[in-house]
Amino acid sequence: MKNITNQTVNKFGKIMTHWDDDTWNAEWPGGTRFWYKDLLRHREDGPAVEYPGGYKEWWFNGEEINCSSQEEFLRIMKLKVFW
Numbered sequence: 001m002k003n004i005t006n007q008t009v010n011k012f013g014k015i016m017t018h019w020d021d022d023t024w025n026a027e028w029p030g031g032t033r034f035w036y037k038d039l040l041r042h043r044e045d046g047p048a049v050e051y052p053g054g055y056k057e058w059w060f061n062g063e064e065i066n067c068s069s070q071e072e073f074l075r076i077m078k079l080k081v082f083w
Contacts, residue, residue: 022037022038023035023036023037023042024036030052031051031052032050032051035049035059036048040061040062041057041059041062041064042060042061042062043058043059044077047070047073058070058073
């Protein structure tokens with residue numbers, strides 16, 4: 001489990017949560033959530049963008065990966081080693 005080192009709310013109500021390893025996520029008041037690593041959209045254990053209506057986007061090191069599930073994302077990531 002990651003240790004939260006800092007959590008702030010900016011003037012727009014956006015909640016910023018920072019973890020130890022230069023990763024953080026942001027949640028807007030409407031429920032949209034974003035994950036970042038080194039200032040790039042990035043998440044390996046789920047979608048890097050989640051919208052309230054259920055739409056999700058998977059990103060790896062700032063590159064959007066065209067897929068529709070976590071299983072498909074992991075399969076593509078295994079193939080990516082050969083690119």
